[in-house]
Amino acid sequence: MSEDPNEDVLLRKLGHLARFDDRWDRLAAGTLSEEEAAELRALAETSAEAREAYEAFRPLGAEFHDAVVRKIQESVVTPPAKLLRFRRRVLRLAGWGAVAAAAAALVVLLRPPTLPGYSLAEISGGSRATRGETTEPVVWAPGDRFQATLRPQTEVKQTESLDAQASLHRGHELRRLRVRTQVDERGAVRLDGSLDRDLPPGDWTLWVVVGRRGALPDPAGLPSTASAAPLRARNWVAVSLALRIHPEPP
Amino acid sequence: MGAEDTVGLVGEALAGDQLALTRLVAILTPVVQARVARTLLARRPWLAGGRDIRQEVEDLTQEIFLALFSRSAHVLRSWQAERGLSLENFVGLVSERHVVSFLRSGKRTRSKEDLATGEELEATAAESGPEEEAASREQLQLLLERLRQSLSPLGRQVFELLFVQELSLPEAMAASGLSADAVYAWRSRLRRHARELLAELSSSSSAPRKPEEGAPG
Numbered sequence: 388m389s390e391d392p393n394e395d396v397l398l399r400k401l402g403h404l405a406r407f408d409d410r411w412d413r414l415a416a417g418t419l420s421e422e423e424a425a426e427l428r429a430l431a432e433t434s435a436e437a438r439e440a441y442e443a444f445r446p447l448g449a450e451f452h453d454a455v456v457r458k459i460q461e462s463v464v465t466p467p468a469k470l471l472r473f474r475r476r477v478l479r480l481a482g483w484g485a486v487a488a489a490a491a492a493l494v495v496l497l498r499p500p501t502l503p504g505y506s507l508a509e510i511s512g513g514s515r516a517t518r519g520e521t522t523e524p525v526v527w528a529p530g531d532r533f534q535a536t537l538r539p540q541t542e543v544k545q546t547e548s549l550d551a552q553a554s555l556h557r558g559h560e561l562r563r564l565r566v567r568t569q570v571d572e573r574g575a576v577r578l579d580g581s582l583d584r585d586l587p588p589g590d591w592t593l594w595v596v597v598g599r600r601g602a603l604p605d606p607a608g609l610p611s612t613a614s615a616a617p618l619r620a621r622n623w624v625a626v627s628l629a630l631r632i633h634p635e636p637p
Numbered sequence: 638m639g640a641e642d643t644v645g646l647v648g649e650a651l652a653g654d655q656l657a658l659t660r661l662v663a664i665l666t667p668v669v670q671a672r673v674a675r676t677l678l679a680r681r682p683w684l685a686g687g688r689d690i691r692q693e694v695e696d697l698t699q700e701i702f703l704a705l706f707s708r709s710a711h712v713l714r715s716w717q718a719e720r721g722l723s724l725e726n727f728v729g730l731v732s733e734r735h736v737v738s739f740l741r742s743g744k745r746t747r748s749k750e751d752l753a754t755g756e757e758l759e760a761t762a763a764e765s766g767p768e769e770e771a772a773s774r775e776q777l778q779l780l781l782e783r784l785r786q787s788l789s790p791l792g793r794q795v796f797e798l799l800f801v802q803e804l805s806l807p808e809a810m811a812a813s814g815l816s817a818d819a820v821y822a823w824r825s826r827l828r829r830h831a832r833e834l835l836a837e838l839s840s841s842s843s844a845p846r847k848p849e850e851g852a853p854g
Contacts, residue, residue: 397831401781402800403679416667442691443674455662455699459706608656610663618656
């Protein structure tokens with residue numbers, strides 16, 4: 388077309404809006420239906436531009452999320468621990484103020500120490516066991532029993548206060564798993580449990596959390612996708628694993 | 638997620654709760670990615686040749702998150718749910734401005750200072766607020782719907798060929814069976830009609846729509 392393309396700015400904006408409808412948003416979010424996903428994959432085969440668009444919107448994935456979280460945390464300067472400033476202030480206080488401050492400091496000192504990092508040392512279920520890190524989803528079937536062992540990176544103090552929980556996540560679905568927990572003297576935690584018999588087949592994320600009793604996080608707050616790095620707070624550590632549930636054999 | 642939950646989640650993430658931060662990043666990543674992708678693809682000629690679009694999307698998405706959280710997260714903290722814009726829309730608009738600014742700068746890579754300050758975001762925010770930009774986006778969507786409703790099947794086909802599929806003149810001629818003169822004539826009619834509809838929407842966005850008279854058909 389030989390006319391000035393600037394004349395068509397409005398029409399080109401409308402064309403762009405029409406070209407990238409909300410299916411592309413759902414592609415990025417990983418929430419396309421099978422039919423829509425097939426449509427966009429087919430479209431991506433029609434031209435270099437469509438292929439480029441497909442690549443641009445293809446989900447960035449759990450590893451990308453983890454890297455972003457890490458970089459945000461690295462970029463944020465953590466303020467110095469308040470406990471040190473508090474102690475200095477205690478020395479200057481007198482009378483009831485000093486008593487109150489000392490009581491508060493005592494509460495702080497009586498708090499259980501921060502948990503070290505944990506990693507998934509072994510997980511077994513169905514007919515196979517996986518040791519250490521794995522990039523392949525672990526394959527189980529509904530009703531399978533499983534055992535998972537989490538080991539601390541350093542010694543854990545007050546191991547008698549440790550507890551654990553496990554849950555399965557997929558999209559907005561959440562299954563809390565009933566588990567028995569054993570803790571050894573070094574703080575390693577072993578969980579024994581079984582999957583629900585009515586668990587739908589497909590890809591799930593297993594989250595295993597170890598933490599201080601009464602301080603474990605609500606499983607509803609855990610992500611539905613696996614994270615390469617454990618999630619950590621002062622009183623708990625959550626480790627995830629991609630899990631593929633196959634239909635129960637007849 | 639409701640507005641109240643979103644406000645709570647942002648507050649927890651800003652207070653250093655790792656779980657909340659992880660959830661927030663998981664929720665916002667597809668929003669940022671999709672807006673980056675749209676903005677880059679709409680301005681593809683601005684992007685230096687040979688640059689991998691996937692890599693650009695990843696780099697820019699990460700940059701935008703760092704810009705949101707830099708300087709005590711002053712950009713993210715400027716979001717106020719009570720002003721009516723959802724967090725997703727707010728972050729989407731911040732993302733779009735960031736990409737446009739990146740493309741205008743013509744830099745192959747942006748310096749850390751660029752990423753950290755977010756001053757460009759503030760400067761452009763002073764020109765037009767996110768609410769105004771969101772309104773203009775909604776208006777464009779409405780305009781598209783009205784254009785499609787008011788066009789004849791042939792008019793819609795020419796619009797699809799020339800502006801959605803972005804075919805060349807010979808390709809559009811072959812696909813529609815129209816002559817070059819007819820395609821040119823359609824393009825002029827479409828342009829005029831789109832402007833008329835835009836003027837109508839701008840002058841009276843809430844008034845009931847009058848029947849289209851003289852619409853291309």
